[in-house]
Amino acid sequence: MARSKPVPLGPPPQPAVQRLRVRFAKRGRLRFASHRDVARAIERAVRRSGLPVAYSGGFNPHPKLSYAGAAPTGVASEAEYFEIALTALCVPGDASDRLGAALPAGLDVIDVTEPRGGTMADQLQVSEWRAMLPETQSEAAAAACRMFMDEGRVEVERSTAKGIRRVDARAAVLELELDPRAVDSCTGGCAILRMVVRHVTPAVRPDDVLAALRQVAGLAPPSPPLVTRLAQGLLGAAAGGLFEPGAADSAAADCDTADGGAATGGASLGSLGP
Amino acid sequence: MESVYARLEPLLPRVGKPVQYVGGELNSTVKDWDSAQVRWALMYPDAYEVGVPNQGVQILYEVLNERDGVLAERTYSVWPDLEALMREHQIPQFTVDAHRPVGAFDVFGVSLATELGYTNLLTALDLAGIPLTAADRRDGHPLVLAGGHAAFNPEPIAEFLDGAVLGDGEQAALAVTELIREWKRAGLPGGRDGLLMSLAAGAQVYVPKFYDVDYLPDGRIRRVAPNRAGVPHTVAKHTVMDLDEWPYPRKPLVPVAESVHERSSVEIFRGCTRGCRFCQAGMITRPVRERSITAIGDMVDAGIRATGFEEVGLLSLSSADHSEIAEITKGLADRYEGTNTGLSLPSTRVDAFNVTLANELSRNGRRSGLTFAPEGGSERIRKVINKMVTEDDLVAAVSAAYSSGWRQVKLYFMCGLPTETDEDVLAIAGLARAVIEAGRQASGRRDIRCTVSIGAFVPKPHTPFQWAAQCDAATVDRRLAALGAALRGDAAYGRSIGYRYHDGSPSIIEGLLARGDRRIAKIIRAVWEDGGRFDGWSEYFSYERWQRCAADALADEVVDLAWYTTRERAYAEVLPWDHLDAGLDRDWLWQDWMEAVDPAGAAEVDDCRWTPCYDCGVCPTMGTEIQTGPTGVTLLPLSVVGGAQGSAHSDLPDCAAHGNGSPV
Numbered sequence: 060m061a062r063s064k065p066v067p068l069g070p071p072p073q074p075a076v077q078r079l080r081v082r083f084a085k086r087g088r089l090r091f092a093s094h095r096d097v098a099r100a101i102e103r104a105v106r107r108s109g110l111p112v113a114y115s116g117g118f119n120p121h122p123k124l125s126y127a128g129a130a131p132t133g134v135a136s137e138a139e140y141f142e143i144a145l146t147a148l149c150v151p152g153d154a155s156d157r158l159g160a161a162l163p164a165g166l167d168v169i170d171v172t173e174p175r176g177g178t179m180a181d182q183l184q185v186s187e188w189r190a191m192l193p194e195t196q197s198e199a200a201a202a203a204c205r206m207f208m209d210e211g212r213v214e215v216e217r218s219t220a221k222g223i224r225r226v227d228a229r230a231a232v233l234e235l236e237l238d239p240r241a242v243d244s245c246t247g248g249c250a251i252l253r254m255v256v257r258h259v260t261p262a263v264r265p266d267d268v269l270a271a272l273r274q275v276a277g278l279a280p281p282s283p284p285l286v287t288r289l290a291q292g293l294l295g296a297a298a299g300g301l302f303e304p305g306a307a308d309s310a311a312a313d314c315d316t317a318d319g320g321a322a323t324g325g326a327s328l329g330s331l332g333p
Numbered sequence: 334m335e336s337v338y339a340r341l342e343p344l345l346p347r348v349g350k351p352v353q354y355v356g357g358e359l360n361s362t363v364k365d366w367d368s369a370q371v372r373w374a375l376m377y378p379d380a381y382e383v384g385v386p387n388q389g390v391q392i393l394y395e396v397l398n399e400r401d402g403v404l405a406e407r408t409y410s411v412w413p414d415l416e417a418l419m420r421e422h423q424i425p426q427f428t429v430d431a432h433r434p435v436g437a438f439d440v441f442g443v444s445l446a447t448e449l450g451y452t453n454l455l456t457a458l459d460l461a462g463i464p465l466t467a468a469d470r471r472d473g474h475p476l477v478l479a480g481g482h483a484a485f486n487p488e489p490i491a492e493f494l495d496g497a498v499l500g501d502g503e504q505a506a507l508a509v510t511e512l513i514r515e516w517k518r519a520g521l522p523g524g525r526d527g528l529l530m531s532l533a534a535g536a537q538v539y540v541p542k543f544y545d546v547d548y549l550p551d552g553r554i555r556r557v558a559p560n561r562a563g564v565p566h567t568v569a570k571h572t573v574m575d576l577d578e579w580p581y582p583r584k585p586l587v588p589v590a591e592s593v594h595e596r597s598s599v600e601i602f603r604g605c606t607r608g609c610r611f612c613q614a615g616m617i618t619r620p621v622r623e624r625s626i627t628a629i630g631d632m633v634d635a636g637i638r639a640t641g642f643e644e645v646g647l648l649s650l651s652s653a654d655h656s657e658i659a660e661i662t663k664g665l666a667d668r669y670e671g672t673n674t675g676l677s678l679p680s681t682r683v684d685a686f687n688v689t690l691a692n693e694l695s696r697n698g699r700r701s702g703l704t705f706a707p708e709g710g711s712e713r714i715r716k717v718i719n720k721m722v723t724e725d726d727l728v729a730a731v732s733a734a735y736s737s738g739w740r741q742v743k744l745y746f747m748c749g750l751p752t753e754t755d756e757d758v759l760a761i762a763g764l765a766r767a768v769i770e771a772g773r774q775a776s777g778r779r780d781i782r783c784t785v786s787i788g789a790f791v792p793k794p795h796t797p798f799q800w801a802a803q804c805d806a807a808t809v810d811r812r813l814a815a816l817g818a819a820l821r822g823d824a825a826y827g828r829s830i831g832y833r834y835h836d837g838s839p840s841i842i843e844g845l846l847a848r849g850d851r852r853i854a855k856i857i858r859a860v861w862e863d864g865g866r867f868d869g870w871s872e873y874f875s876y877e878r879w880q881r882c883a884a885d886a887l888a889d890e891v892v893d894l895a896w897y898t899t900r901e902r903a904y905a906e907v908l909p910w911d912h913l914d915a916g917l918d919r920d921w922l923w924q925d926w927m928e929a930v931d932p933a934g935a936a937e938v939d940d941c942r943w944t945p946c947y948d949c950g951v952c953p954t955m956g957t958e959i960q961t962g963p964t965g966v967t968l969l970p971l972s973v974v975g976g977a978q979g980s981a982h983s984d985l986p987d988c989a990a991h992g993n994g995s996p997v
Contacts, residue, residue, distance in 0.1 A: 088356070
């Protein structure tokens, strides 16, 4: 009997001809979804959307979707990213509409672009976060931020599946301050912080920074903070290490405009094909 | 009715897997509270990940929500971490749909698939602010109704229930709804008891408080009898006779959280007449009623479109037995060619035909494992349980599987069956060896595997084994250990055989709860008060606690744990569920039991779908009949959703359906 490796019946998978990058938000109740939950929901939405997603081969074909580092479970986000490989060309705006209609409310498409000039990992180097600390004095929070920024290193403990790990919460933080844009939006005595944190390994998450604030300044809100990722993008060298929100998007926005002219009314790009 | 979500949300970051409590599933429904006259809270008393795929709950949820003026929401068991926080912050048991307090609904309907969920039912009642004991409830409290297979003997939890519904729930839930609507419209005549009387008389609902149970001095039941006029002596099950008229769920729920069944499901028939003597499901769901091939095709299509699941399960108790299963599988495989849509038959037979079906079903999608259930290790014990499978059948089936590219098969067995000896269990090792040998020959490879999975048999009500002595846990554990040693000690095959087993002790408690009577309620309550939760989960189950509470609760009785479990019952004994009618003729069950344990060797019973009726009693008693095809209809190709790899049928415009070009 032949000892060849069994292969699935049926045709081989079609090759991918296009990648699209999707920026989406994780809002409301769905902030409690984990990365795996979000990935599953996206996979199903892609199928419902009818987009011609490319699949891997073999007995366990998987849709070709790739994800950038996800906001932690419990953290909301206005800037999550994934990329999808397609077997036929799509107009980004059309793909956006179809994905948006298929995703559950709370996972909301913000925009879809054709990525140019590097991978997601290359382009998503820093995140801007907002943390709402309930029942916290703004002055105390501002002082705590200054104390934190004055430190060279703040080690905090984080419990992981492998036990307690210690990470330096300070080095990755580029900015930490009371959010100047949100001072007035805080009713009922909360403090709203804004932080810009580099993507490093091991990752420094907003709750690590908040744990550091408790450590250096005793800042401890009575109930859990509400954290939102506002943006991800490049570490802007020109601005002296400061963050350029949306840098990843602006690069892609060019091609969006270029394609936009050919794709009136969400029509298929297929007409440009052979 | 106000949502508790604002108070719940700050607690969620402090509990495990908080997404399971937020709802918002695709295809879930939130209806206006005030414009509904009858409001159901449907519960599956286990963790969300187990409960959310449950078909029974999904069906009733849709059937009820489709009706004007009727509202249904779902609730599941909360894990102990959240339970503690809810008690601390006085948050009641809530529904996941609109986070409304369960205590505010008209009906609290609980689906009892397994007896090990009883303590979770008490947790939910208590968190909801509903008195545990039905007798303590007032007009404003929800009616607590149970359904599901365990409701065929609800006696152990009778004092916690207002009513139980036996059998199919679709029409029964609507009948109950109409009576409640009428009762509310009329100004609650007769109060709570007035409503219960109308449900007992008009909707075939079993109301435990309307029946008294007397006991003999030796502890056996003397009789169970109605204690008021207008209540039937026996309560019959409900049977839906045309599955095509009830194509639910139409829009299966798609949770964001991970669940135990990540697929859409279509029930292809209900009932089973194979006659396996241990199988409660097969006995209480008779007769066989098939869904037609076209209705199945429509439901599969609608389910995929509505969910985006990559897999559709074709559910039933023995899916390969649908009269047109070959046409169904071929038709669906053709239809979903090239779309990465997997189809599965979760419940299968032991024969090569089954592998043909599995090959067909995995053509377009993921290839899941193949499972066969010989149930017994020796030919003799398989005759006792009426599982008509020979070793040759099994070898032929696995040979077909391994030569079609499957590398692993799973084999299911039971331990502790009536008349079982050590040799019957050790024979499983021989079967596993034969399976591996056949697999190596058929595939020409040595890296093929099989997994032996074995659990303890629990005698269930309304089966021929309802009179049997349950095998004690020590004997089960000893046999399982001996089998494990035999499998592992096999130099030539041992490394190719995996072994999974469950301890015998949880099965003893399952047996206690399955065949118990009303005196058991004291034990359940004591276990719950002692902290018992999630008894179906080995990390929570405590045999010590159940034993201790059983001894305490039964201290003044002449009966004990062993009396309920490892004691064989005689023909004349009144069984706790004798007044609940699954349609099965008690004398036929007894005769089948006697034939099973005949010292001269068990007699086998064939399937009445293709041999003459053997008078189990269901059809004449219930006024039902077997409904099978073939219809002769074939599935037409449909336009399909998803993937759309080169599909000629797609009606959804692919972005570039005609272009196959390179990036612009």
